[in-house]
Every structure is written in C-alpha cells, then in structure tokens.
Amino acid sequence: MVSGSIGERIAAYRRRRGLSQAALAGLIGRSESWLSQVERGVRSVDRMSILLDMAKVLHVDVESLTGRPWQYAPNGGATPSDLGEVRRYFARYDHLFGDDLESSLNASALRVQAADAHKRYQAAEYEDLVTDLPELLLAADSLHRMAGSAERREMLLSYASTYVVAAKLLTKMGAADLAQLAADRCATAALDADSLEAQGMAAYQVVCALLRGDRPEDAESLAMKMATRITSSAHSDSPSLVSVAGSLWLISAVIAGRRTERGEAYRRLSEAQRLADLLGHDANFAWTAFGPTNVAIHRVSVAAELGDASEALQVATAVNPDSLPAGLNSRKAQIYLDLAWAQAQRKRDAEAILHLLEAERIAPNAVRYNVVVREMVREILSRSRRSKTTALHNLALRAGVID
Known part of the structure; x- marks a missing residue:
C-alpha cells in the first residue's frame, strides 16, 4: 500500500494508472486546480462519493486512498443527533391539504426569536439551535400564511430572516440540500417583500449551500452577479447594503482562491476592503459580521485557499479578532x-x-x-x-x- 497523506496517495495511484491531473479530474467531475490542491494537501476530499469515484477510476479501494479504515474517511465525524427532526419538518406540506399550522408565537415574538437565533448561530451554539429550529420555522410559516395585507411586508422580512439563519445552520451541518431549500424560500420571500437587502442575504446563503453541495461554478456566478448589483446601491447611508455587498465580495474572493486565481481573489478582496472602509468600523449589520476585521480574516482564509501557508501566517499578524463585535x-x-x-x-x-x-x-x-x-x-x-x-x-x- 502507498504511504503518505491522502493527497500523496491519490497522486501516486494516479501516476501508476498513467493519468494526468486533468484526466483524473475530468473523470470524477472536478477541476484540475481542485485535484492539484488535494494532491498538495491544500484541500481535503470532504465527500465520500468523490473518494468512491476516485477509487473506481484508479482501480483501488477507498482504504488504499485514505490509508485508514472506512470509519476514518473524510466526511465522517460529528453530526447533530436531532437533525432528523429538521428534515421531517421540511418534508411537511400541510398547506397543500388546507391544514392550518399552529404556533404559539406572534409576529413580534418571531422577530425576537429570529434575532436570537442569529446571535446563537454566530456564537457557534449549533447543537442547541438545531433542536429549536423546527419550532421557529413552524412559527415563520404559520405567520407568513396568516399575515394580512397591512403587515405582509414586515412578515415577509421576518420570514426571510428566519430562513436565512436556517440556511446558515444547515450549511454548517453539511445538509446542503436542506440549506438550499431554506435559502430558496428566503429568496422568494425577499423578492415578494421587494427588499434588496433581504435578496442579498438570501443570495449569500444560496451561494454557501451551492458550495457545500460541490457546485462552485453556480455559486460563483450568483455571488458575483448579486455583489455587483448591490454594490451599485450601497452607500454610506445604507450600512446594511454595504455589509451585504461586502460579504458577497468576500465569499467571491474565497471561491476565486479555491480555483487558485490569485489576482482575481485579491481584486475581490479589494472591493470588499473599499466597502469596509466606507462602513468605517466593525459591525454586524444584516447579521454579516462585516467590517475591516472580517476583511482581514478573509485575507488569511484566501491565502489558505491559495495554498500559501507563509502568506497566511504573514497577513494574520494584522488581524485582531478581539476587534470584532461581541458574540x-x-x-x-x-x-x-x-x-x-x-x-x-x-x-x-x-x-x-x-x-x-x-x-x-x-x-x-x-x-x-x-x-x-x-x-x-x-x-x-x-x-x-x-x-x-x-x-x-x-x-x-x-x-x-x-x-
């Protein structure tokens, strides 16, 4: 059996088969730059399906690639035990049968609960939030359907905010399918509410879900289009739009880094830096955590995505994480x-x-x-x-x- 890291094993077995990086990447539906990063140890293979495809093409078993028993393969590890309740909620379509959803929350309480959920997510309290998510979504869906015309826009924005935090959490938990569904519901509500800020928040979550679902090209296209659109309307008197646009430029920079496009990654970081300078301070408008410090953190992340450890360590010296808002x-x-x-x-x-x-x-x-x-x-x-x-x-x- 070949020794070394997963990347080194993949490279060795690829050469034994007489395949170029471009050939193997094409056979498993990935880019040559992605495979190059995997072989160099810059990226991990975080999906068992990709390992299975590689093993089939290279005529080896998965353990030969990982050097470990199955249970140690990537994409294992911790998952919340109660994510099944969230899946069951998303499979419910009570309204198709005329069944009224019942929730103990009113519109004011939903706004408070949604804001609290965002705070808990940003505090990385994922496990407790997963447990509470079905009830929060039930309240959002119930109030959304019952809202009268006078309060409809406000309710749509509360609904969108609720599904934004749901999409964030589900992406973090690795449930890309549910995350994209949640983000899509948010996007629909944001369009109905005619809110550019909510549309940008929804687009950001769709981008994250697409990335988690291994669809970087679609994610990049959406991120760039929405970043460009919102930036044209982002001014100093609209800090939420500035923050949403800046966040979209940041995730676009990360995507460019993953494709090893250094110049484009840093161009996008420059766009985000300009917006952070316009904002003028570290903040958390629209639950984005956007500001100068977050841009600095992303400079480190982009260097990591580019596989440049020395640069990551160097730019990290300019980061003071304690400058971020509390929580x-x-x-x-x-x-x-x-x-x-x-x-x-x-x-x-x-x-x-x-x-x-x-x-x-x-x-x-x-x-x-x-x-x-x-x-x-x-x-x-x-x-x-x-x-x-x-x-x-x-x-x-x-x-x-x-x-």
Whole structure:
C-alpha cells in the first residue's frame, strides 16, 4: 500500500494508472486546480462519493486512498443527533391539504426569536439551535400564511430572516440540500417583500449551500452577479447594503482562491476592503459580521485557499479578532483555524494544535463540525503515531476523528 497523506496517495495511484491531473479530474467531475490542491494537501476530499469515484477510476479501494479504515474517511465525524427532526419538518406540506399550522408565537415574538437565533448561530451554539429550529420555522410559516395585507411586508422580512439563519445552520451541518431549500424560500420571500437587502442575504446563503453541495461554478456566478448589483446601491447611508455587498465580495474572493486565481481573489478582496472602509468600523449589520476585521480574516482564509501557508501566517499578524463585535465567536475562531492549517502545512504540529485548541476554546462547535479540521487532525495524528500527546488525542475525540 502507498504511504503518505491522502493527497500523496491519490497522486501516486494516479501516476501508476498513467493519468494526468486533468484526466483524473475530468473523470470524477472536478477541476484540475481542485485535484492539484488535494494532491498538495491544500484541500481535503470532504465527500465520500468523490473518494468512491476516485477509487473506481484508479482501480483501488477507498482504504488504499485514505490509508485508514472506512470509519476514518473524510466526511465522517460529528453530526447533530436531532437533525432528523429538521428534515421531517421540511418534508411537511400541510398547506397543500388546507391544514392550518399552529404556533404559539406572534409576529413580534418571531422577530425576537429570529434575532436570537442569529446571535446563537454566530456564537457557534449549533447543537442547541438545531433542536429549536423546527419550532421557529413552524412559527415563520404559520405567520407568513396568516399575515394580512397591512403587515405582509414586515412578515415577509421576518420570514426571510428566519430562513436565512436556517440556511446558515444547515450549511454548517453539511445538509446542503436542506440549506438550499431554506435559502430558496428566503429568496422568494425577499423578492415578494421587494427588499434588496433581504435578496442579498438570501443570495449569500444560496451561494454557501451551492458550495457545500460541490457546485462552485453556480455559486460563483450568483455571488458575483448579486455583489455587483448591490454594490451599485450601497452607500454610506445604507450600512446594511454595504455589509451585504461586502460579504458577497468576500465569499467571491474565497471561491476565486479555491480555483487558485490569485489576482482575481485579491481584486475581490479589494472591493470588499473599499466597502469596509466606507462602513468605517466593525459591525454586524444584516447579521454579516462585516467590517475591516472580517476583511482581514478573509485575507488569511484566501491565502489558505491559495495554498500559501507563509502568506497566511504573514497577513494574520494584522488581524485582531478581539476587534470584532461581541458574540461573533465563529468569526473569531476562524483566524485560529486558518493559522492551524498554515502551521500544519509547515509540519509545525505543536503550533497547529495550539491554534486548534484556541479555536475550540472560543467556539467548540465551530471546530467539531468542520470537515477541514477533522482532516487536519487526521494528518497530524498520522505524523504523531509514536508521540501522541494527550491534547491531540482528546482533540481528535472531540472532533469526531476517533471513537
């Protein structure tokens, strides 16, 4: 069996079959740049279906690619035990049968509950929020159908906000199909409400769901179109539009980084920086966490996506995550996750572990439900078989890498 990381194993078996990167990428429906990043250890293979396709093309079994038993393959790890209740709710279509949905919340209470859900998501309280999500969606759907004409627009905006946070959470949990459905419902409501801000928020969530569902081309097209559209209307007296447009430029930059298009990635970061300068301070308008510090964090993330560990470490020196508004735990944790990746790439595993532990201290669920973190921990474990530390072993347990 070939030794090394997953990327190194894939490269070795690809060469044994006499396939170029372009040929293998085409056979499994991925881009050549994506495969190049996987083989270099820049990206992880976060879907079992892709590993199965690779194994079939390369005439090996999955374990030969992973170097581990099935349970250690990517896309394993933690999933919330009660996501099934959310799936069952999305499968309900009571209104088709004339059944009235009943909720204990009124319109005012829904606004409060939706705002609280956004705060809990940004604090990385994913598990508790998943439990409460069906009841929140029930309230949004019930009030949406009962709203009179006088209060219809306000209700549509509350409905859209509720489904935005649902899409965020479901994307984070890896349920790309449900996330896209939630984002689509949000987009429909945002159009009915004639709100450009809500339309941008919905588009951002559709982009995230498409990325999670391995559809980067569709995600990029939507992100760029909506970023360009909203930017033309984003002025200093409309901080929410500035923030939504800026967030769309940021995710567009990340997508360009994944395609290793350095110039385009940094051009998009420059657009986001201009909007952050226009906003003038770190904020959280439209639940975007957008501002100068978030742009700085994304510079580190883009460097990581480009596979440039040295640059990621360098630009991270300009980031002060404590400048972010209170409660944005998942954003604060992201800088440490990117730093952990950069150190792991340089095989400085002790430093990588320290960064992972700091991210976990800030936002435990942001680490536990992160596919890249799990793959990173696996790689560090594979290099540390003779000197496993208690900290690394316990981190691997909490991240769902080992039982």
